[in-house]
Amino acid sequence: xxxxxKKDGRAxxxxxxxxxxxxxxxxxxxxxxxxxxxxxxxxxxxxxxxTQVELCNTYHLHVRPGDELIHDLGGLQAFMSWKKPSLxxxxxxxxxxxxxxxxxxxxxxxxxxxxxxxxxxxxxxxSMEVQRLLASDIAMVFDECLPWPCDRPRAxxxxxxTIRWAADSLAAPHAPGQLVFGIVQGGVYADIRRFCAxxxxxxxxxxxxIGGVSVGEPEETMYAAVEASIPFLPxxxxxxxxxxxxxxxxxxxxxxxxxxFDCVIPTRVARHGTAITRHGNVAIKAAKWERDHGxxxxxxxxxxxxxxxxxxxxxxxxxxxxxGVRLLTIHNVNRLCEFMREMRESIAAGTFDxxxxxxxxxxxxx
Amino acid sequence: xxxxxKKDGRAxxxxxxxxxxxxxxxxxxxxxxxxxxxxxxxxxxxxxxxTQVELCNTYHLHVRPGDELIHDLGGLQAFMSWKKPSLxxxxxxxxxxxxxxxxxxxxxxxxxxxxxxxxxxxxxxxSMEVQRLLASDIAMVFDECLPWPCDRPRAxxxxxxTIRWAADSLAAPHAPGQLVFGIVQGGVYADIRRFCAxxxxxxxxxxxxIGGVSVGEPEETMYAAVEASIPFLPxxxxxxxxxxxxxxxxxxxxxxxxxxFDCVIPTRVARHGTAITRHGNVAIKAAKWERDHGxxxxxxxxxxxxxxxxxxxxxxxxxxxxxGVRLLTIHNVNRLCEFMREMRESIAAGTFDxxxxxxxxxxxxx
Numbered sequence: 001x002x003x004x005x006k007k008d009g010r011a012x013x014x015x016x017x018x019x020x021x022x023x024x025x026x027x028x029x030x031x032x033x034x035x036x037x038x039x040x041x042x043x044x045x046x047x048x049x050x051t052q053v054e055l056c057n058t059y060h061l062h063v064r065p066g067d068e069l070i071h072d073l074g075g076l077q078a079f080m081s082w083k084k085p086s087l088x089x090x091x092x093x094x095x096x097x098x099x100x101x102x103x104x105x106x107x108x109x110x111x112x113x114x115x116x117x118x119x120x121x122x123x124x125x126x127s128m129e130v131q132r133l134l135a136s137d138i139a140m141v142f143d144e145c146l147p148w149p150c151d152r153p154r155a156x157x158x159x160x161x162t163i164r165w166a167a168d169s170l171a172a173p174h175a176p177g178q179l180v181f182g183i184v185q186g187g188v189y190a191d192i193r194r195f196c197a198x199x200x201x202x203x204x205x206x207x208x209x210i211g212g213v214s215v216g217e218p219e220e221t222m223y224a225a226v227e228a229s230i231p232f233l234p235x236x237x238x239x240x241x242x243x244x245x246x247x248x249x250x251x252x253x254x255x256x257x258x259x260x261f262d263c264v265i266p267t268r269v270a271r272h273g274t275a276i277t278r279h280g281n282v283a284i285k286a287a288k289w290e291r292d293h294g295x296x297x298x299x300x301x302x303x304x305x306x307x308x309x310x311x312x313x314x315x316x317x318x319x320x321x322x323x324g325v326r327l328l329t330i331h332n333v334n335r336l337c338e339f340m341r342e343m344r345e346s347i348a349a350g351t352f353d354x355x356x357x358x359x360x361x362x363x364x365x366x
Numbered sequence: 367x368x369x370x371x372k373k374d375g376r377a378x379x380x381x382x383x384x385x386x387x388x389x390x391x392x393x394x395x396x397x398x399x400x401x402x403x404x405x406x407x408x409x410x411x412x413x414x415x416x417t418q419v420e421l422c423n424t425y426h427l428h429v430r431p432g433d434e435l436i437h438d439l440g441g442l443q444a445f446m447s448w449k450k451p452s453l454x455x456x457x458x459x460x461x462x463x464x465x466x467x468x469x470x471x472x473x474x475x476x477x478x479x480x481x482x483x484x485x486x487x488x489x490x491x492x493s494m495e496v497q498r499l500l501a502s503d504i505a506m507v508f509d510e511c512l513p514w515p516c517d518r519p520r521a522x523x524x525x526x527x528t529i530r531w532a533a534d535s536l537a538a539p540h541a542p543g544q545l546v547f548g549i550v551q552g553g554v555y556a557d558i559r560r561f562c563a564x565x566x567x568x569x570x571x572x573x574x575x576i577g578g579v580s581v582g583e584p585e586e587t588m589y590a591a592v593e594a595s596i597p598f599l600p601x602x603x604x605x606x607x608x609x610x611x612x613x614x615x616x617x618x619x620x621x622x623x624x625x626x627f628d629c630v631i632p633t634r635v636a637r638h639g640t641a642i643t644r645h646g647n648v649a650i651k652a653a654k655w656e657r658d659h660g661x662x663x664x665x666x667x668x669x670x671x672x673x674x675x676x677x678x679x680x681x682x683x684x685x686x687x688x689x690g691v692r693l694l695t696i697h698n699v700n701r702l703c704e705f706m707r708e709m710r711e712s713i714a715a716g717t718f719d720x721x722x723x724x725x726x727x728x729x730x731x732x
Binding site: 034035036037038039040041042043044064065069072073079080081290291293303307308309311312315316318319321322323324325326327 | 400401402403404405406407408409410430431435438439445446447656657659669673674675677678681682684685687688689690691692693
């Protein structure tokens, strides 16, 4: 299902075929947590922006509106009017992000719903059943996303569970043609990550993710975790670093052989009034843009930059008009989409290293 | 500047020429209070929806971001990327709506800014100067919008001021080609409305508005106020009922010879989860739409109805995703735009009365 088209150093350009079409990698996947991109951006808008994959959250959709309702309405893609590939996470990230309202057991995780406190149980079988009903193109195994820091005994024990749950997830029923990806965990411990990767590649997954990174650790620690996992994951399968969306960091990961990314950054920083540009993040609310005639980013051809000035977008943000958030979200999604296209093109041209070294230093948030 | 094309009973079909193009009447004008339609709908979106006029608020834009800033950026149309006709109100409505934070004087009105309490003065000269800097296609005279109820002595006195301010507004400098409309006030008192209209038509306004209606009075009282004004306003000028946006009420006014309308209804009810349809208002959050495969309105061809189900829009509204508000806003704006087109066509075809009698009874809000 994955075709490796070109290598440039360790950077890969590939093509992953799914039920709803082909994904050109490296790819950034936009996060539509509850079957909607935050910032009033619709699936048809995403298509117009030429993005490739929409990612949705199993836990959130299970809680509301319910996977069975979405199944009734024709599955996730029909529900949100997205005709291209989709990916669902497994709920494993919520084991981390909702740590205060959940209880882990050997078979899965009890959550107290963040909406109304009612009890929700997700284990490998339950998560895969939700994902089967959602009928995403790519399903992720149910895992435990470890926090940072995390001591070695806990990481060791957790990875044993994650490996067992991965096998259980793969053995569970899937939607027709649904791909399943394993997830490498292991915290900051290189040997545990290696062990996890080696165990997972014994199973015929369609791709492999590196989870438990970008959870608060320093940048170098994050690269080390990626480096500890990558060599043990096959080159002829897609590799996916979960939760990463900073331009320079994605380029560094592509240089290490990563194919796929997802992150809430482009939508989240837009809500805070931040534009992602080639030259770093820009706070559009700042006083210096008050009378600025220029577009949010010079040279950008997105809908926001074609039609509006920094002064207008700034005014909208200050006036609390949600149009401002929508325009910045469109800009940011387009910027990341363009960035991935440039990476694919530079790999194809054998100039990836030049591209990578031309990048602005990371500005991780707003 | 106004060409009367066809009459069908008292209903008129006309054409008003402005600097930024021709307005086909009857027309509904969308309210973009602070140079933005609420609900994350942009000016290019409005163009795609084939709406004709965007209306903005003098008081609000004066307070933030400032008329002088907008002038610097090329005027209102350039600022919000709207290339078609625009109208600015005068601040007279805020004399009514911000009654608790303003003080009337014989020369105008002091407001305590709703943003930070600083003092703002608007009189005929100040309002027209703001509108000149905004460079709208149609400017409205500065008036006092009376509340309902309002006793006769106050209405009499107020209308004297409104007439004087109308003359002062017309005498003030305008932007090149800017049209100026007078506003008939007078509350529920037919003879005062008649007096006001007769005084205003002595001045060479480009159109005449009927203000101080739809401010809480019963529907029949509102029609009576319109009836009391219309006969004294020339047929060969546009007549504009301010603040009205209920479908059946607009049809009743068109039947009485009105050309223009504006209202926040389509955007406001969308924020509350209400769709305006041919058959009345529909609360899309209602449980009965939970699994509904149909579009927000059967037979509607708007972007929302072409792409999404009631179940999906309902889910977005319940999940607090602002995409839900945007989609309903688009639907509602389109519904009103289509409605006005149907009125124009039925007048042209001489079938306006049939159209009017086919309408659902009014559902004024959510």
